[in-house]
Amino acid sequence: MFEFSVLILIPLLSAGVCYYLKNFRLQYSISLFVSAIHLLLSLVIFIGWYKTDLPFFFSTDSLSKLFLLVLSNIYFWVVLVSFSYLKRPVTPNSEEGKKYYFLLLNFYLFANTAAILSNHYGMYWVAAEGTTLSVAPLIYYYRNEEALEAMWKYLFLVSIGIAFAFIGILFLTLSAKGTPLEGQQLFFSEFVKNARTLNPVWLKASFIFIFVGLSTKIGIAPMHSADVDATSNSPSPIAALMSGSLRITALLGVMRIFQIVQPTSTYEFAKTILIIGGLLSLLFAFIFMFKVNNYKRMLAYSSIEHLGIITLGIGIGGLAFVGAMYHIIYNSLNKVVLFFTAGNIHYKYKTREVDGVSSVLNILPWSGWLLLISFLAISAIPPFGIFFSELMIFEGMLFSDKPWILAVTMFLLLFIFINMGKTLFQMLYRKNENENLPVEKERFGIIHFATIVLLILLIAIAVASPNILHENIVNISKDFGIKL
């Protein structure tokens, strides 16, 4: 009960508190405190010093532990930088946006935690929808047309998608007809236990619906559009939050059904669908990288790409699955870093167009170098984590039964890399022509601190490769019936 209250109730509570507190600093400190203890507890749970038993529809397994840790880690850093971010002067009519900022953040934490910890599909659904609801107003933070449009699209598309997911869930119950599960609650654990008895037709249907429905949230092509719009137009911390934690929360739902499907005859089918989805996302990212001229959109597409890689890894199974698990962690860290630095650039240059940005390395030395480094990290350069996870995924692909996927993936990744590099380096190096930029020296802020810490984390996890993490991931792959 204790962990339940800490992980789920307290965020809700603090959300309520934030509604009544008008003072920013107070809101900030409360949220920071909440996020800190949240992070602490989830870390403790992850390490295993604290055995959990959650009431109602909640429980933890190695998968949810991992996702919980990722979530609370990202959340903590986002909250940490949020204050300095909010302090920045922005358009007057976005002042009211600040009022609900922390409230919504806390609500988001509550909903997302609930979604991750839920052991019940209905619960998961409700909570996932909750996350959408909490994020949508945050997307509209800037109170300008683009933000509004992005919010509308995100809200609408994701609601539709998640409705489809709900249909999928209903199919799942349908597939349980005539089995011991009939009339039982939709507990994952139960379903996983006697998945073999499920009716394959409905199981297939439910997998498709859940996958497609949640794809709108994960950003699997071709349901990625609204996701891209939202990520590219929301304030950077929110963008970081979305591509860092929200997407993988949605991915969790897909993984759950995948876990249920795994022992059945539908397994191969599900794998194929995942692979198709992953390749499609890579393809879309590949195509749009050629024409994108807005660096935040570019980053959004890059997270489409990486979610695609993760999906591919899960679909391929074997070593690639393990790689995908690692990739989830590294990608979330890396995306946060990228979006933070991008946010600084946007704040300085007041534009998201690539052409408006030039010689960042001279004008914003800190952010510039950090952006360069994090680009190296995201394009799988050692010793950054992504290198190792991609290594595993690639090896898994090569020695799976479809090695051609590796060739395709590498081809797409190469061109994505080239185009990203072209764009970013243009921003970083090009001689600066617009004089009206204020040329005061960039000071070392909390955002840079957070960025550096996360980068170090990115290296440290990869190089030290803590045993607990590895064990946990091995357990996950055991749950997914993957023999290593």
Next chain:
Amino acid sequence: MQNVLSILFCLSLFYLAVTSRVKAYVSVLRFQGILLTVLLVFPFINHFSVYAFILPATLFVVKVILIPRYINKIILDLDIKRMIEPSIQPFTFQLLVIFSMIVIFVASNILSKSTSIETIPFASGFSAIAVGIFVIIFRKKLIIHVAGFLVLENGIFLFGTAVASELPMMIEIGTLLDVFVVVFLMGIAMNKISSTLSGFDVTALGRLKD
């Protein structure tokens, strides 16, 4: 009885397909809400329990009272034109609806062979989903989009009762609340859109491109 309600539901869908007035959508939504409520109440007619009435009550409040009211309010506030702006002829649209409904009924009939499902509610729920999607795809007005989304939700609900899923009440209510909040947010968004983008239809939303 359930089947009768489902048939009525389908009829409402047809009406949705032919009508060209915004208000009509609202009334259809209200009607569907009532149908669903009855559908929920129906099993408990002979053995009464308070517990069993909480869910229908909420349903009624949300789907029959709150949401239609809210939508009406929006319509009045933004004085949205009465006419819907279809992007295809109503006739074609209706053909589409009918065709898809036939397909769905046949398909569900086939499926009901393998597993025992009540075909009629299942199919009608599903066709509601389909119609909802079509409405969204083939109409321009955002408000109609919202309505279509709600129709879709209703369809899912009907469909859920059809597959006799034992979702715990708490979660049912949660879903209802979610739906409500979605609509609420959409309303706010529409307000903003009409004020900042000066338009009530999707053509106003064309900025984000690459």
Next chain:
Amino acid sequence: MNLFFFALAIQILPTIIIGFLPDNRKASVVTHFLLVAGLILGFSSSFNALVFSNTTQHNISIFGIPNSLFRFDALALYFLCIIQLVAIPISIYSYSYFKYYIERGKSVRSTLVFYTLLLVSTQLLVSANHSIVFLIFWEVMSISAYLGMIFEKEKKEVQTGSFYYFVMNHIVVYLLFVFFFLLHHQTKSWLFSDFHISPEAGKIFIISYALSLIAFGMKAGFMPFHFWLPRAHPIAPTVFSAFLSGIIIKTGIYGILRTFQFLNPTPEWLGWLVLAVSMISAIFGVWYALAQHDIKKLLAYHSVENIGIIGIGIGIGFIGSAYHSLPIQVLGFGGALLHTLNHAIFKSLLFIGSGVISQNLGTRNIELMGGLVHRGKYFVMLFLIGSIAISGIPPLNGFISEFIIYNGFFVTAKELKNYYPLVMLISAVGLAFVGGLAVACFTKINSIMFLGSERKEVKHFNISFYEYVSLGILAFLCVVIGFYPQPFIGIVNKVLNNGFVPVSSSSALLSINWFYISLIFGIIFLGVLFVYFWKRAIQNKYGRRTSAAWGCGYENVNPRMQYTASSFADELNEISKSVLVYHKNIKPSKKIFPAEASFESHSEDLVDNKFVLNGFRNFSSMISKIEFLSHTDIRYYISFILIILTIYGLIAFLWN
């Protein structure tokens, strides 16, 4: 080898210290001091291990590193020696190079850090024994080189060139991933020491060879993968371009040799392939070089040529291994190894020289130089030594390695009769041809840059002590290896015996009469001295004076009338116009009386311009034409959901 790691620790030290030194000058002093010290220490340790110890391997367990991660077998030590040996003078030069910028108030600290990282990672790379470790240091090396390259990032050419390098490196790494996966899959181990695949493995064998040759060949700059070199080398700071040409492209050679250790014996056709590709690289590398006016670009193309020569040696070695003939392998690989060392030496010498010139004159275009010999006589001498060495002319070191390769040809022809004599003869002719072109090219740059009179008025041409020292060391090495090759041959032979060819081989390298050769060189040297002094004596007797050159009666000759580089090379470039994409545009004066007229000639890289650039442009424009995906209407988004659902549904329906 603990000493080696200690040395590395010293070298890596600056990266930490530099953070605490706000002053650029101090930082640079400390860094370079530590670097040179560490390098000397490291060199002594690895040289000692290579030469004086007779164990074939040196495993280490230090700082808790499990001793399987690093391995110091003869090959690794040999490359370590090369790296450290060449890195010492480069680092010495680097001090005065960066001093120039420090005086102009440009911050060089980050670049120094990258340079340090580059050095250290390169050394660790060649001593790595674990594939992943290898890949990691490979990447660190490439990236730090890249980050150093963008020192003057505002320039357009710098952006382009460095990006070429960056992308090339990424492709290489992708290929290496797969390569090592295959090896790992085949041998169930990540360790180099366990890798071995025999041709019986069939497809895997060929595929992994193909991967490795493409990847490492790309890094080394074999044609047609050379296109990144002439882009990346000129724009890098001279320190980096020297290091790139001298050493980093050699890591590609290192990789190929390692691959040979993993996968042997090689099939015969592979030897042919490598030989052919290398021959093409050598010939066209030097031919392209002949057409350049940018000194650093010219040198970059010469790297392609020399890599080609090394590749020829390797090709011979492959053929030898296909026929299990020891002498052929020994001569082939021996020549390759020695030429690797030699090229590292004289190429860095030349690059440093070019850096000195371009820093003083502020241009890399040789058409604007001239008459520098009157300003820096000794500098010119040093540069000349490098040029003679790289042209493979006796009595310097370039000749020695080429000589070994020639012997390789002869022995191959002798050992494997039938059609081999013909082929080997043709290869020999090819190599001779390359030599001729190299002579042409280096006479060209030396005479245009140094000789005659100044085409453009030179403000200042002063060469610092450090530059003299570093150039001196390298030139000295050229001379030593040239005049007294015996010990170096011994080392190479030892390297070959540990891991390439069975230890029992009575080496064909040592059977060459090296003593005689050094004797002849000695005679040449003494003869020159003798005749020179005799000549001086005569001149003292009958007098010597200078006067104006013969102008065919024309009195006021001016420097612009001198022969230019393009006209010097024109006849040769005309011959292979089509390949060099060599075009001139001449605007003669139309009027009767002399008036405004202009001439300029330049050559583009065939692969780069015709295939790489155009290819990418067309591809991207093709992709960008895909419009139907980029729309804004949300209704499309939703219809996408329906479409994908139906597709998946169909798949599900058809699934059995």
Next chain:
Amino acid sequence: MIQGIISILIILLLAPMFAGLVNKLKAIFTGRIGAPTIQPYYDLKRLLRKETINADSSSFISAISPVINFVSVVIAAAMLPIGLARPVISFEGDIILFAYVLGLARFFQILAAMDIGSSFEGMGAARETTFAVFAEPIFFFTLGSIAFMSGLTSIYDIYHSIRLDNVTYIIFIIVCSTSAFILAVTECSRMPVDDPNTHLELTMIHEVMILDNSGIDLFLYQYSSYIKLFIYAILETSFFYPFGVKSYTVGIIIFVVVIAVLSITLAVVETITSRFKMKNIPQYLLFATAIGILNLLIYTFTK
């Protein structure tokens, strides 16, 4: 060894004589009396006594170039057998050293030419380089081909290995000697590649390169060019030793005879041909290469 020293001495002494002989014969063919055969010696003697004049813009290159030129040519000469006696310098692979030592000479001569900074020398240097690039292969196709087939890498052994036991070999030798002749013509810049005694700077190759040298420098240049000519003559002659019994005296006789014949041929060629266009010279050289390859093919595939 003694014979070797003798042969190098012969080369050093007779080299100018040979040039003189060729000029004399040429004069005779063109119906002139011509200078005496030993005229070159007079020239050299005269040059020795002259004052050295260097161009203003010249540097240490022009000072050392003639010396290096001379020494390397002499070293190259010391690798050649006369009368099939083992030369002074002879070891495995000296054929390569031979080619490259001449390369050294060329390298410095070109530099020296460019050192003047006058465009006349530049022109000559450029041409010299171009033709040298194409002359290199010819050398390898003549001597090198034998080397590759016999597997011997010392000039002396190569010549020694020549047997006349089958016909193709004889054809082979003949063709080889032809291309060797062309090589000689090129390297020593005689007709039809270059006109040694033209007086128009624009058409010269070798002469224009040493245009601004005088005194001892010119002496060294001239002398080494004489030696170079003689070297190629010897390369030529050596093909014909096998026609005699392999004994030193006979070898000497053959040597004298062939040298005489060669000088006559040179003279004849120089009389009857005129200098090629500069553009066509590469083709001319490639022709030599081509026949080299041709006869090599013959040899390889008719066994």
